[in-house]
Structure formats: C-alpha cells, structure tokens
Amino acid sequence: MIRERWSRRELLAAGAAVAAVGLSRPAWGQLRVDITRGRVEPMPIAVSPFAGDRPSEVELGRRIAEVVAADLDGSGWFRTIDPRAYIQSPDELRTVPRFAEWQQIGAQALISGVVRGEGADGMAVEFRLWDVFAGSQMIGLRLVLARDIWRRAAHRIADAVYERLTGESGYFDTRIAYIAETGPPGQRIKRLAIMDQDGYDNRYLTDGSELVLTPRFTPDGRGLAYLAYRGLVPGIYLRDLETGRDRPLGRFAGMNFAPRFAPDGNSLLLTIAVGGNSDIYEYEPARDRLVRLTDHPAIDTSPSYAPDGQRIVFNSNRGGSPQLYVMDRDGGNVRRISFGDGLYGSPVWSPRGDVIAFTKIRGGFFHIGVMRPDGGEERLLTRSFLDEAPSFAPNGRLILFHRQDPLNDRIRLMTIDLTGYRLRELPTATDASDPDWSPLIP
C-alpha cells in the first residue's frame, strides 16, 4: 500500500532540484516560524456513499459508507461530515475528486468507492482515501468478498483509513464477547454472547441453563475460553467459534476464575483456591501441566500476561489491601507496582505492552485507570458507581469495561480511550458484563 522507495536517480534529481531552487530564489528560511501549538480535535472527513451500477449495488454502497462513517466517528479521532453537504455525487467520484469542493465543506480527507456484484453472491469493493488539501490519493484498495459479509468489508476499510491517518493499527474488524444477563436480581440468567465490535450480529453461545463467566478470546481469535458451572465444579471450556463445539480445557479442584491466555495461546493463567487460599497457576492444556506460580497465604488473583509473555501482572492483598503486583513468568521477582491509596483490582496488560489497565476503588467510586508496568504515571480515566472488568482493544488505544448503574441496576458495556476523553456506551440488547475484546479477525 505504501510505496516510497526512492531510486538513487530520483534522489539525485530531487537533490538537484532543491539545489536549483536554492540558487534561484532568495534563501529559504528568510522567515522561519516555529509552530508550537495546535488543536486536539477530530479530523473532519467526508465518506461518500459508494457508487454502483445496479440498484442493489448502490444500496450496498450506501450502507457500507454508513458503517465506515460510524466506525470512524466512534473512534473519536474523526468527525464525519453530513453527506447532505456533499456536492459531488458518488458517480462523479469514480474519477479524481474536485478537491476544492471538498475543501469548501471543511473535509480534510475523503473516502470514495465503488461496489460491483461478482457472481451470484460475491462482490468487489474498491475504495480510495484522498487527502483533500494535498489533492492526492492516500490509499486505493480493492476487496473481494461474499456479499452477505459486507459489514466486514466496511470495517476493513475503516481499519485501513484509521491506520493510514493515525499511524495506529485499526480495531474495527473485531468482535466482543461478553456475558448477557437477563432476569430479576437473584435469578439472573447468564449467557455467553458475542457480537461485532459495533454491536451488530449479536449471538448467544449458551442457552442460560448453566452459569457462565469470564469469556476470553484465544490469541488467534478463533476460540473463546470461558468458565462454566456444569454441576458443582466449575470448568474451563473452549468454544471453537468455527465449528461451535465446546472442548473442556480442564477441571480443577477448588474454585477457579478468569482464565487468561498466554500470547502464544499455549497456556492459561488460572486462579485456584485451595482451602480458602487463592493462588495463581499456569496451565498448559496440551500437556495437562499445571504449575503453581504464587504460594502465599494472601489472596492472589486476576493474573494477566504481558504481551511478550515474560511477565505477569496480578492482584494480591499480601500487603494488607488489594494492590497490583508484577512477577516474572516463572513466579519469581514479585514486586508491587501500585502505591496510591484505594484498592486495586482486575489488572490487564495492554497488547502493546505500554500500560496496564485496572479497576480502582476509592472514596466510594470505581475507576478504570492505567499505569505503566513499573507503576508510574497512574491516570484514572473513568469514575462511577461501579466500573469493572477492563479489556483492551487490539491496538491498545481503547479499553472496554462494564458499568453498573446504581439507580436501575443496569449493567452496560462502555469504552474509554487512553486519552480519557472519549467515553462511549456500546449498546447491547440485554445487560452485559465481563467483556473481552477479540484480536483483529484473521
């Protein structure tokens, strides 16, 4: 997508041109200005409905553009401009746009595209991203896919645009697993559910006849591990998302919570309580190998691997109150990283490795916060009656969590971005808790 290699000759030519310019003009830098401020605001972007030859294609083109726009808007980094302001039609945008017209409506970037049916149920989607002020094409891509998964094409397009304009990888072509909760308090029915990142295509993976908890995607996104009570002993099951089949990963004497995968997908971190004392274990299903990592009379729980798999962050009250600790993967070198007042829990390491997200309880409020893995630069991003269960988007820029409303007891899914400015609700049909964000869908 990005071709920027300069041949030697071109470099020389460019150098010569610069030199020539230098000679023929007054020296550069006659006026030199430092620009040391700017604005933090979303980039205005126009997303034209995609063109098509047949009515069905036109309709699909309109819907794809809507999904792309919703994704970009939802990221907080972009502000899509109302299509009613667009002067050029989708058909006119099959060629190079008239940039001046897009500048007039304030667009800094423009997305155009064409949808073509291919065969009985296939389609090809071509799209282009334009830099309106430079008057140049920034991306041109063609996707071929089955017509019924057109939403994924839209998410992929949004991912490509997001990546090209922000420099971060996208996160739109992803899913979210969560626990769907229904029924009155005390008789809650909990089902494992999964949906697209934008809330579409919601499905229930269990029927509610058993208690299910803590869904976690496998690192390749193809499976979902969760905890289920089938009988009295809870077990960890792995749902294959392609076949729909369940496979038990293991049952353990004593309670266990929150399985979490190692980045390589070969092992899981578990918390197992024996005689009322919780400790952290690493379990390797392929070899049925269980290794105890902590051995402390205090409660150790909620472990999460660093993305390189070499360290583990967890929660322990060994210092007198629940705080965050980091240890090496073999359980050695334990050190406390949280020192603020208040109680800490539910740590999860960002897939980018730069921060650890956590829940903090202080002064009657719950917060979702982040800190560096060494404990520095703690920042609290949210505050409410009850915020819990943080989980990162695959690009590490957003955190998904659930929030309980004290007035009506509703539990909703929310996202907050790492800058702390963009809090959004992710609407779900039922109450929703314990969310987990998938990696990018392969």
Next chain:
Amino acid sequence: MRRAWALSLLLHGALLALVLGRTPAPLPPPDPPLVVEVDLAAPPEPEETAAPERAETAPLPERVPAAPPPEPKPAPLPDAPAETDRPDPPEPQPEEATAEPQAEPEESAPAPAPAPPPEPSPATPPEPAVRELADAAPAESPRIRPPRPRPARLAQARARTPPVPRPRPARLAQSPPSQPDAKGDGPPLERADVTSPDPLDALLRSVEQVDRRLRDQERQQGRGERAEGRPEEGADAPAEADAGAVSLAELQRMVEEQVYRCWILPVGARGVRGLNVLVRFSVAPDGTVRRAEVVDRERLARDPLFRIVAESAIRAVRRCSPLQLPKERYAQWRAIEMNFDLEKALSG
C-alpha cells in the same frame, strides 16, 4: 439385532441432542473468504506521469492556483486542466480507471479554498460527530461525566479568546471545556504524576487532573480577556498599516497565529511524540500557499509516522491559505520555513 439398532439410534439421538443443546448458535466461520486484492492506483489522470512515488512521499503536489481564487462553482471543472481531461461524467469504464497508475494531480489547482482564513472549520456542520454517551449514571454523572472535547465549540471558544502570544494559555484552552463548576465539589484530588516527562501524557486526561485544569483554564481565560485586551487587533493591524512597523518577530507571530489554528495535532498514534517536521512553503503575493516541501525527504519516505505528522502540518497550512500578511513585506514572507514542533505542541 433389531434391538441393538434401536438402542444405537436412541444413543445417537441423545448424543445429537446433547451436542445441539450445548451449542445453541454455532457461528459461521469467522474468516470468510475476504480477499484483499491489489492496491489501486488513482483514477485516470492522463498527462501526469511523474514519479508515482510522489503521490505517497510528497503529500504536497505543487499547486499553482490562479491568483484570483475562483469562486466555488459547483459546476464541474472550475479547476485546472488536469481535471478537464478526465471523462468527468465517467462512462463506466472502471477497470481502466483502476489500472492506470498516476501521480496526484500535480497542477490540480484546487483553488485556494476561498474561505478558510484563520477561522477553522467554519463550514462544517455544527454538530460534533463525536457522539458521546449521553450521560453516565444519573446520580453521579454530573461530576463524573468526562468532559467532552466538543470540537466545534472549542474552536469557537478558542477563536473568541484573544490569542495570547504565549503558548501556555492555548494549551490550557485545549483541555476540555466542560462545566468546571460542576466539578469543583468532586471528591478530593488524588495523587497523580503531573510531572510526567512524557509530553503526550501531559495532554492526557486523568479525572482528577481535569478538575484542576479546568479551574486553571477558567482563570487563564478570565485573565486573558481582561489583561490581554485585544491583541488580535494589534496583530492584524500591521497588515494594513505601515509596513515598517512590522518587525520580523511580529511577522513570525502573525504566521504562527494563523497556522496553529489550522493544525490538528496528530496525536492518534503513540509514536508521534517528539516528532518535529520542518516544511518550506513558497507563498504567492496574495498569501496563497503555493508549494510545500518537507525538508527531510529521506525520512518522509521511510517513516510512516513522520509522514503522518508532515501531512498534518502541510494540511494545516493549506487550510489556512491564503495567509494574511502585510503585502509590503512580501519579500520577507515569499518563502517561509515552518518548524512544526509536535513535542512542544503536546507539552504546551
């Protein structure tokens, strides 16, 4: 025999029921045949055969706009010849369109957007599309609700606030302008590393820091309005007044004042911190920015993040074009070198 068969049937049935019961809603394969095919070149643009790399590397095509900015006609082709050659009501011949590589419209002369002087985003719909959650838990929300960026409002607020020559107040103005008084009675502030060495983090929000910032901002704004009087006028005046009165420093300030308002800081990526981009512009006598050239072309070609910052810088200047500068001093500003200092912009 018959019994065995019946038993087998029964057991299989049970097994089937079990399996089905377990998996109420099997998902379709998560990775359907989604094929990303080749990159597309830009649509036809016959005469432009310049190195295609330029389209990517030099985000800045040379623009030679007609001196009098043509008024925005919605009619097709108010632009340069480059565009006239194109089949504008395009006959469905897209295969060709996509096949033919071309560079960006070198001379497309998109007519220096007639309107966008310093005031940014005037034409955009007032409704900020950053759709935020309506509110958090009703009880606590007034205090808890994270202040929204509200770009449009912010822009206006900033515009109204007299631009103070020093960057500090500007950075404060960047912090979210939400109901500061509603926050005053929040729980006591918490320890937080305000002295972060990381400039980006200085910009990030921490719920307790926001309270403080908002108060600072309030104070600054209040003071700014009173103390600064009307520096805006002071700054603009020389444009029409005696040229001799404008010092180099003032010229610099006038450029900076205009450009920073158009610069949307590319803070989406973590890696952009500390990036500085030096760009040279040539400016027409009417203030139209004609040409931009990133000084470090080598880095532009290999470093995507650097490119993102460079593009944002050039976009900013284009958006601010034409620059409003004293005509008598044209010799001094026909070529301007701007150093976009993201590090400072982020740390204030």
